[in-house]
Amino acid sequence: MKKICIFNQKGGVGKTTVNINLCANLALMGLKVLVIDIDPQGNTTSGLGIDKRKVNKSMYDLLTNRDIKFNDVIVESELISNFYLAPSTMELAGAEVELMRLNNREEILKEKINEVENDYDFIFIDCPPSLGFLTINALTACESVLIPIQCEFYALEGVGQLVNTINLVKKSLNKELVIEGVLLNMYDSRTRLSSEVVEEVKKYFKNKVYDTVIPRNIRLAEAPSFGLPVILYDRKCKGTEAFGNFTNEFLSKNKGGI
Numbered sequence: 001m002k003k004i005c006i007f008n009q010k011g012g013v014g015k016t017t018v019n020i021n022l023c024a025n026l027a028l029m030g031l032k033v034l035v036i037d038i039d040p041q042g043n044t045t046s047g048l049g050i051d052k053r054k055v056n057k058s059m060y061d062l063l064t065n066r067d068i069k070f071n072d073v074i075v076e077s078e079l080i081s082n083f084y085l086a087p088s089t090m091e092l093a094g095a096e097v098e099l100m101r102l103n104n105r106e107e108i109l110k111e112k113i114n115e116v117e118n119d120y121d122f123i124f125i126d127c128p129p130s131l132g133f134l135t136i137n138a139l140t141a142c143e144s145v146l147i148p149i150q151c152e153f154y155a156l157e158g159v160g161q162l163v164n165t166i167n168l169v170k171k172s173l174n175k176e177l178v179i180e181g182v183l184l185n186m187y188d189s190r191t192r193l194s195s196e197v198v199e200e201v202k203k204y205f206k207n208k209v210y211d212t213v214i215p216r217n218i219r220l221a222e223a224p225s226f227g228l229p230v231i232l233y234d235r236k237c238k239g240t241e242a243f244g245n246f247t248n249e250f251l252s253k254n255k256g257g258i
Protein backbone atom coordinates (compact mmCIF):
# COMPACT_ATOMS: atom_id res chain seq x y z
CA MET A 1 0.00 0.00 0.00
CA LYS A 2 1.21 3.47 -0.82
CA LYS A 3 -0.33 6.89 -0.17
CA ILE A 4 0.43 9.69 -2.59
CA CYS A 5 -0.90 13.20 -2.83
CA ILE A 6 -1.03 15.08 -6.09
CA PHE A 7 -0.17 18.66 -5.44
CA ASN A 8 0.93 21.96 -6.89
CA GLN A 9 -0.51 25.12 -5.37
CA LYS A 10 -0.74 26.59 -8.84
CA GLY A 11 -4.23 26.19 -10.28
CA GLY A 12 -5.06 24.43 -13.51
CA VAL A 13 -1.77 22.59 -14.00
CA GLY A 14 -3.36 19.14 -14.32
CA LYS A 15 -3.57 17.75 -10.77
CA THR A 16 -7.07 16.41 -11.25
CA THR A 17 -6.41 15.18 -14.79
CA VAL A 18 -3.36 13.23 -13.61
CA ASN A 19 -5.25 11.86 -10.64
CA ILE A 20 -8.24 10.59 -12.59
CA ASN A 21 -6.28 9.08 -15.45
CA LEU A 22 -3.41 7.52 -13.52
CA CYS A 23 -5.79 5.99 -10.99
CA ALA A 24 -8.19 4.69 -13.64
CA ASN A 25 -5.30 3.00 -15.44
CA LEU A 26 -3.98 1.44 -12.23
CA ALA A 27 -7.45 0.11 -11.39
CA LEU A 28 -7.90 -1.28 -14.90
CA MET A 29 -4.63 -3.14 -14.38
CA GLY A 30 -6.20 -4.85 -11.40
CA LEU A 31 -4.76 -2.75 -8.59
CA LYS A 32 -7.16 -1.60 -5.92
CA VAL A 33 -7.20 2.19 -5.85
CA LEU A 34 -8.86 4.79 -3.62
CA VAL A 35 -9.00 8.40 -4.77
CA ILE A 36 -9.68 10.97 -2.08
CA ASP A 37 -11.00 14.27 -3.37
CA ILE A 38 -9.99 16.90 -0.87
CA ASP A 39 -10.64 19.87 -3.14
CA PRO A 40 -13.89 21.77 -2.45
CA GLN A 41 -14.15 22.29 -6.24
CA GLY A 42 -14.86 18.55 -6.42
CA ASN A 43 -13.44 18.20 -9.93
CA THR A 44 -12.25 14.64 -9.38
CA THR A 45 -15.69 13.74 -8.09
CA SER A 46 -17.53 15.14 -11.11
CA GLY A 47 -14.79 14.04 -13.52
CA LEU A 48 -15.49 10.47 -12.46
CA GLY A 49 -19.16 10.84 -13.24
CA ILE A 50 -20.45 11.36 -9.70
CA ASP A 51 -23.24 13.91 -9.39
CA LYS A 52 -22.17 16.13 -6.47
CA ARG A 53 -25.78 16.99 -5.65
CA LYS A 54 -26.44 13.33 -4.99
CA VAL A 55 -23.43 12.70 -2.75
CA ASN A 56 -24.72 11.34 0.51
CA LYS A 57 -21.67 11.66 2.75
CA SER A 58 -18.56 13.51 1.63
CA MET A 59 -15.04 14.30 2.81
CA TYR A 60 -16.54 17.25 4.64
CA ASP A 61 -18.60 14.91 6.83
CA LEU A 62 -15.61 12.67 7.40
CA LEU A 63 -13.35 15.49 8.53
CA THR A 64 -15.88 17.32 10.69
CA ASN A 65 -17.85 14.50 12.28
CA ARG A 66 -16.10 12.03 14.54
CA ASP A 67 -18.87 9.46 14.19
CA ILE A 68 -18.50 9.12 10.42
CA LYS A 69 -16.30 6.26 9.26
CA PHE A 70 -14.26 6.35 6.06
CA ASN A 71 -16.28 3.48 4.63
CA ASP A 72 -19.47 5.57 5.03
CA VAL A 73 -18.03 8.06 2.56
CA ILE A 74 -16.33 5.86 -0.05
CA VAL A 75 -18.27 5.06 -3.22
CA GLU A 76 -17.40 2.34 -5.69
CA SER A 77 -17.01 3.26 -9.36
CA GLU A 78 -19.74 1.85 -11.56
CA LEU A 79 -17.43 1.99 -14.57
CA ILE A 80 -14.19 0.45 -13.37
CA SER A 81 -13.76 -2.34 -10.88
CA ASN A 82 -11.19 -1.91 -8.10
CA PHE A 83 -11.76 1.85 -8.29
CA TYR A 84 -13.11 3.74 -5.25
CA LEU A 85 -13.71 7.42 -4.56
CA ALA A 86 -14.13 9.54 -1.45
CA PRO A 87 -16.10 12.47 -2.92
CA SER A 88 -15.93 16.14 -2.09
CA THR A 89 -18.46 18.95 -2.30
CA MET A 90 -18.36 22.74 -1.84
CA GLU A 91 -19.11 22.28 1.88
CA LEU A 92 -15.51 21.21 2.35
CA ALA A 93 -14.43 24.84 2.02
CA GLY A 94 -15.92 25.44 5.46
CA ALA A 95 -14.00 22.66 7.17
CA GLU A 96 -10.96 24.83 7.81
CA VAL A 97 -12.88 27.27 10.00
CA GLU A 98 -14.77 24.52 11.82
CA LEU A 99 -11.64 22.58 12.69
CA MET A 100 -9.48 25.55 13.65
CA ARG A 101 -9.91 24.92 17.37
CA LEU A 102 -8.75 21.28 17.28
CA ASN A 103 -5.21 20.55 18.43
CA ASN A 104 -4.62 17.76 15.94
CA ARG A 105 -6.24 19.58 13.03
CA GLU A 106 -3.36 18.80 10.65
CA GLU A 107 -3.63 15.08 11.34
CA ILE A 108 -7.34 14.42 11.01
CA LEU A 109 -7.09 12.96 7.52
CA LYS A 110 -4.09 10.84 8.45
CA GLU A 111 -5.97 9.29 11.36
CA LYS A 112 -9.05 8.65 9.23
CA ILE A 113 -7.02 7.03 6.45
CA ASN A 114 -5.59 4.59 8.98
CA GLU A 115 -9.03 3.00 9.13
CA VAL A 116 -8.98 1.88 5.49
CA GLU A 117 -5.45 2.00 4.16
CA ASN A 118 -4.82 -1.71 4.27
CA ASP A 119 -7.74 -2.31 1.93
CA TYR A 120 -5.98 -0.67 -1.03
CA ASP A 121 -2.85 -0.95 -3.18
CA PHE A 122 -2.76 2.80 -3.77
CA ILE A 123 -4.43 5.79 -2.17
CA PHE A 124 -4.24 9.09 -4.06
CA ILE A 125 -5.34 12.48 -2.77
CA ASP A 126 -6.35 15.27 -5.12
CA CYS A 127 -5.41 18.58 -3.47
CA PRO A 128 -6.87 22.03 -4.00
CA PRO A 129 -4.64 24.74 -5.51
CA SER A 130 -3.71 26.30 -2.18
CA LEU A 131 -1.39 25.77 0.75
CA GLY A 132 -4.16 25.75 3.32
CA PHE A 133 -5.37 23.36 5.95
CA LEU A 134 -6.71 20.73 3.52
CA THR A 135 -3.42 20.50 1.67
CA ILE A 136 -1.44 20.30 4.92
CA ASN A 137 -3.70 17.43 6.00
CA ALA A 138 -3.00 15.65 2.71
CA LEU A 139 0.77 16.19 2.95
CA THR A 140 0.73 14.91 6.53
CA ALA A 141 -1.22 11.79 5.57
CA CYS A 142 0.92 10.75 2.58
CA GLU A 143 4.25 9.13 1.91
CA SER A 144 4.98 11.14 -1.19
CA VAL A 145 3.91 14.05 -3.38
CA LEU A 146 3.44 13.81 -7.13
CA ILE A 147 3.83 17.26 -8.67
CA PRO A 148 2.29 18.01 -12.06
CA ILE A 149 3.79 21.03 -13.80
CA GLN A 150 2.30 22.78 -16.79
CA CYS A 151 4.68 23.54 -19.67
CA GLU A 152 4.16 27.29 -19.76
CA PHE A 153 6.17 30.42 -19.22
CA TYR A 154 5.50 30.72 -15.49
CA ALA A 155 5.88 26.98 -14.83
CA LEU A 156 8.47 27.33 -12.09
CA GLU A 157 6.83 30.31 -10.43
CA GLY A 158 5.81 29.27 -6.94
CA VAL A 159 7.77 26.03 -7.10
CA GLY A 160 10.21 27.33 -4.48
CA GLN A 161 7.29 27.92 -2.15
CA LEU A 162 5.92 24.47 -2.94
CA VAL A 163 9.22 22.82 -2.03
CA ASN A 164 9.44 24.95 1.13
CA THR A 165 6.01 23.77 2.19
CA ILE A 166 6.96 20.15 1.63
CA ASN A 167 10.12 20.68 3.71
CA LEU A 168 8.16 22.40 6.45
CA VAL A 169 5.67 19.54 6.70
CA LYS A 170 8.61 17.14 6.66
CA LYS A 171 10.21 18.87 9.61
CA SER A 172 7.15 19.18 11.78
CA LEU A 173 4.40 16.76 10.81
CA ASN A 174 5.63 14.00 8.50
CA LYS A 175 9.33 13.05 8.48
CA GLU A 176 8.84 10.40 5.78
CA LEU A 177 7.48 12.74 3.11
CA VAL A 178 9.35 12.67 -0.22
CA ILE A 179 8.76 13.89 -3.74
CA GLU A 180 7.32 10.97 -5.71
CA GLY A 181 8.02 12.57 -9.05
CA VAL A 182 7.41 15.58 -11.26
CA LEU A 183 5.17 15.17 -14.30
CA LEU A 184 5.26 17.67 -17.13
CA ASN A 185 1.80 18.31 -18.54
CA MET A 186 0.29 20.13 -21.53
CA TYR A 187 3.45 19.80 -23.57
CA ASP A 188 3.22 21.31 -27.02
CA SER A 189 5.85 19.84 -29.32
CA ARG A 190 5.41 22.71 -31.80
CA THR A 191 6.70 25.36 -29.45
CA ARG A 192 10.23 26.02 -28.30
CA LEU A 193 8.82 27.25 -25.02
CA SER A 194 7.60 23.78 -24.04
CA SER A 195 11.03 22.21 -24.51
CA GLU A 196 12.66 25.12 -22.66
CA VAL A 197 10.32 24.56 -19.73
CA VAL A 198 11.20 20.85 -19.71
CA GLU A 199 14.90 21.77 -19.48
CA GLU A 200 14.27 24.27 -16.68
CA VAL A 201 12.21 21.83 -14.66
CA LYS A 202 14.84 19.11 -15.12
CA LYS A 203 17.52 21.48 -13.90
CA TYR A 204 15.50 22.11 -10.76
CA PHE A 205 14.12 18.65 -9.95
CA LYS A 206 16.82 16.52 -11.64
CA ASN A 207 16.05 12.79 -11.71
CA LYS A 208 12.67 13.33 -10.04
CA VAL A 209 11.22 14.33 -13.44
CA TYR A 210 9.41 11.53 -15.26
CA ASP A 211 10.58 10.69 -18.79
CA THR A 212 6.97 10.60 -19.93
CA VAL A 213 5.54 13.99 -20.83
CA ILE A 214 1.77 14.49 -21.20
CA PRO A 215 0.92 16.42 -24.38
CA ARG A 216 -1.81 19.02 -24.69
CA ASN A 217 -4.66 16.93 -26.04
CA ILE A 218 -8.23 18.03 -26.50
CA ARG A 219 -9.60 14.58 -25.63
CA LEU A 220 -8.06 14.89 -22.16
CA ALA A 221 -9.97 18.14 -21.65
CA GLU A 222 -13.24 16.71 -22.99
CA ALA A 223 -13.32 13.42 -21.08
CA PRO A 224 -14.27 14.85 -17.62
CA SER A 225 -17.42 16.48 -18.99
CA PHE A 226 -18.58 12.95 -19.83
CA GLY A 227 -17.57 11.74 -16.38
CA LEU A 228 -14.94 9.47 -17.89
CA PRO A 229 -11.20 8.90 -17.66
CA VAL A 230 -9.68 9.44 -21.09
CA ILE A 231 -9.03 5.74 -21.70
CA LEU A 232 -12.78 5.06 -21.63
CA TYR A 233 -13.57 8.16 -23.67
CA ASP A 234 -11.17 7.67 -26.57
CA ARG A 235 -8.96 4.63 -26.38
CA LYS A 236 -6.76 5.68 -29.28
CA CYS A 237 -6.02 9.37 -28.66
CA LYS A 238 -2.62 10.82 -27.76
CA GLY A 239 -3.77 11.52 -24.20
CA THR A 240 -4.63 7.87 -23.60
CA GLU A 241 -1.30 6.79 -25.08
CA ALA A 242 0.63 9.23 -22.89
CA PHE A 243 -1.18 8.20 -19.70
CA GLY A 244 -0.57 4.55 -20.59
CA ASN A 245 3.15 5.25 -20.80
CA PHE A 246 3.07 7.29 -17.63
CA THR A 247 1.26 4.55 -15.71
CA ASN A 248 3.93 2.04 -16.75
CA GLU A 249 6.73 4.43 -15.75
CA PHE A 250 5.03 5.16 -12.43
CA LEU A 251 4.64 1.45 -11.70
CA SER A 252 8.21 0.61 -12.68
CA LYS A 253 9.33 3.09 -9.99
CA ASN A 254 6.98 1.57 -7.44
CA LYS A 255 7.76 -2.10 -7.80
CA GLY A 256 8.48 -2.45 -4.13
CA GLY A 257 5.50 -0.34 -3.12
CA ILE A 258 2.59 -2.60 -3.94
Ligand SMILES: Nc1ncnc2c1ncn2[C@@H]1O[C@H](COP(=O)(O)OP(=O)(O)OP(=O)(O)O)[C@@H](O)[C@H]1O
Nearest residue numbers: 011012013014015016017129186215216217220221
Ligand atom coordinates in the same frame (compact mmCIF):
# COMPACT_ATOMS: atom_id res chain seq x y z
N1 LIG B 1 -2.74 17.51 -21.15
C1 LIG B 1 -3.85 18.24 -21.26
N2 LIG B 1 -4.35 18.57 -22.47
C2 LIG B 1 -5.47 19.32 -22.58
N3 LIG B 1 -6.17 19.80 -21.55
C3 LIG B 1 -5.72 19.51 -20.31
C4 LIG B 1 -4.55 18.71 -20.09
N4 LIG B 1 -4.34 18.60 -18.76
C5 LIG B 1 -5.35 19.28 -18.17
N5 LIG B 1 -6.17 19.83 -19.09
C6 LIG B 1 -7.35 20.68 -18.85
O1 LIG B 1 -6.90 21.85 -18.19
C7 LIG B 1 -7.79 22.23 -17.16
C8 LIG B 1 -7.06 22.20 -15.81
O2 LIG B 1 -6.69 20.85 -15.53
P1 LIG B 1 -6.96 20.20 -14.10
O3 LIG B 1 -8.35 20.50 -13.65
O4 LIG B 1 -6.53 18.79 -14.16
O5 LIG B 1 -5.93 21.05 -13.25
P2 LIG B 1 -5.84 21.18 -11.67
O6 LIG B 1 -4.41 21.43 -11.36
O7 LIG B 1 -6.50 20.04 -11.01
O8 LIG B 1 -6.71 22.49 -11.43
P3 LIG B 1 -7.13 23.08 -9.98
O9 LIG B 1 -5.90 23.70 -9.46
O10 LIG B 1 -8.22 24.07 -10.30
O11 LIG B 1 -7.60 21.92 -9.16
C9 LIG B 1 -8.95 21.28 -17.23
O12 LIG B 1 -9.96 21.83 -18.02
C10 LIG B 1 -8.36 20.04 -17.91
O13 LIG B 1 -9.33 19.30 -18.62
Ligand SMILES: [Mg+2]
Nearest residue numbers: 015016039043
Ligand atom coordinates in the same frame (compact mmCIF):
# COMPACT_ATOMS: atom_id res chain seq x y z
MG1 LIG C 1 -8.02 20.01 -9.56
